Amino acid sequence: MADSTTPDAAAGRCDPARFETFAAGHPFTLYAAAREKEPVALFEHEGWRYRYHVLTRYADIDSVSRDTDNFTSTHGFRLPHLEEGCQPPSEIAETISSTFMGSDPPKHGITRKVLQPHFMPSMLRQIDEEVQGAVDGLIDRLRDRESIEFVSEFAAIVPIFTLMRLLGAPEGDAEKIYDWTNRLVGANDPEYNSEPAQSAAAFMEVFNYGTALLEERETSPSGDLLSAVAMLPKSDSREEMARRGLFTTLLAAGNETTRNSLTGAIIGLTKFPDQKQALIDDPSLIPNAVREIVRYVSPVFQMMRFAKRDVEVGGRKIAEGEAVVMLYGAANRDPAMFEDPDRLDVRRANANRHLGFGVGVHRCIGAPVATLQLEKMIAALLTNFPMIKAASEPDYLRSNFVSGIKRLDVRLR
Numbered sequence: 384m385a386d387s388t389t390p391d392a393a394a395g396r397c398d399p400a401r402f403e404t405f406a407a408g409h410p411f412t413l414y415a416a417a418r419e420k421e422p423v424a425l426f427e428h429e430g431w432r433y434r435y436h437v438l439t440r441y442a443d444i445d446s447v448s449r450d451t452d453n454f455t456s457t458h459g460f461r462l463p464h465l466e467e468g469c470q471p472p473s474e475i476a477e478t479i480s481s482t483f484m485g486s487d488p489p490k491h492g493i494t495r496k497v498l499q500p501h502f503m504p505s506m507l508r509q510i511d512e513e514v515q516g517a518v519d520g521l522i523d524r525l526r527d528r529e530s531i532e533f534v535s536e537f538a539a540i541v542p543i544f545t546l547m548r549l550l551g552a553p554e555g556d557a558e559k560i561y562d563w564t565n566r567l568v569g570a571n572d573p574e575y576n577s578e579p580a581q582s583a584a585a586f587m588e589v590f591n592y593g594t595a596l597l598e599e600r601e602t603s604p605s606g607d608l609l610s611a612v613a614m615l616p617k618s619d620s621r622e623e624m625a626r627r628g629l630f631t632t633l634l635a636a637g638n639e640t641t642r643n644s645l646t647g648a649i650i651g652l653t654k655f656p657d658q659k660q661a662l663i664d665d666p667s668l669i670p671n672a673v674r675e676i677v678r679y680v681s682p683v684f685q686m687m688r689f690a691k692r693d694v695e696v697g698g699r700k701i702a703e704g705e706a707v708v709m710l711y712g713a714a715n716r717d718p719a720m721f722e723d724p725d726r727l728d729v730r731r732a733n734a735n736r737h738l739g740f741g742v743g744v745h746r747c748i749g750a751p752v753a754t755l756q757l758e759k760m761i762a763a764l765l766t767n768f769p770m771i772k773a774a775s776e777p778d779y780l781r782s783n784f785v786s787g788i789k790r791l792d793v794r795l796r
């Protein structure tokens with residue numbers, strides 16, 4: 384188990400800078416121990432100049448996320464893994480940190496306001512039918528199959544299709560984009576990148592591809608999401624990087640997360656067959672089930688903020704310039720917020736309070752698109768394959784950022 388492989392873990396301390404902490408997905412036992420013993424735990428690393436506090440309580444993560452007076456995202460929004468030789472080249476690190484996610488109000492709000500309308504239900508209705516068509520087409524192709532490799536044959540496909548439609552990327556580029564997203568999010572997984580430079584190269588390839596699409600929209604705007612991005616100000620070089628980086632941000636943020644929510648849903652519904660049956664018997668429960676699935680799965684391990692001044696969190700002092708790391712999986716299993724938190728309960732009354740999408744000004748802008756896809760995919764799978772179940776252990780991505788599953792065998796009947 385990942386829970387006891389390091390001295391920190393043995394002492395109930397959960398260090399998200401280390402890959403082994405997440406080697407078997409979320410270390411829920413360790414989260415519980417940390418929440419109990421030291422819910423705001425201070426860490427230091429030789430490889431990093433900042434001290435960081437790791438938060439495991441729902442209330443603390445909720446309050447830091449909402450507190451943009453005292454916390455900033457501009458010095459980095461995720462804790463790097465601190466194993467030697469894994470850091471990206473500094474110019475890439477700088478480009479990443481100058482993105483939309485790494486901005487604060489009021490600047491952050493300018494971009495958010497331009498993007499937001501494209502994620503409203505009225506806009507999403509325009510892609511609703513196409514997403515349904517993609518889901519139905521996939522189901523048709525699997526009709527005669529007994530079992531499948533679920534990630535590559537189902538879970539990964541609809542999110543890529545949806546994002547490409549949303550971003551107006553040419554249909555023929557799907558395979559290229561699939562490869563890029565694996566290499567971006569799997570930056571530290573040897574299966575996708577034998578060395579960090581390869582992931583950095585993927586980052587630059589996507590960045591340049593997105594920039595080329597953006598330049599097309601500048602000369603001939605079409606009213607789509609990228610055309611709106613094309614209208615954003617480009618007053619200095621950092622802002623211009625942020626503007627060009629939006630394509631990469633959306634692609635990286637929207638793909639794996641949705642894919643892993645669905646794969647995690649199949650694992651959860653296999654573990655709790657009564658909950659699967661409840662959805663088959665009453666599909667009107669699916670919207671709440673999707674909220675519960677995002678809580679239960681928590682596809683993003685962590686986000687980070689830096690203290691702008693000395694501040695207190697959960698009774699502990701955080702000094703100016705120190706980081707706080709928010710473990711969403713720990714917040715989402717906090718018994719102070721969710722009764723019987725390790726149970727997947729599709730009728731859970733407060734499932735909508737989960738922090739899987741974050742909260743506050745940076746709350747996931749893509750949540751409505753992810754929700755739309757998850758509702759359609761889960762409904763279609765359960766209608767057509769009511770016997771569906773996970774048939775292998777998940778093969779986890781090596782990451783301290785997203786809870787990724789690379790492969791899962793699934794029986795359809």
Ligand code: HEM
Pocket residue numbers: 448483484485495546632633636637638640641644677681682683686711738739740741742743744745746747748749750752753
């Ligand atoms: C189930 C799927 C998803 C999950 C669990 C998820 C989770 C998250 C989380 C935890 C954050 C950070 C919140 C914070 O820092 O407070 C975030 C931000 C973001 N997500 Fe998602 N996400 C998902 C799907 C998507 C999709 C489909 C898109 C795009 C189409 C997307 C685009 C973004 C963007 C652009 C941000 C940055 C928002 C900001 O800084 O204002 N996400 N997401």
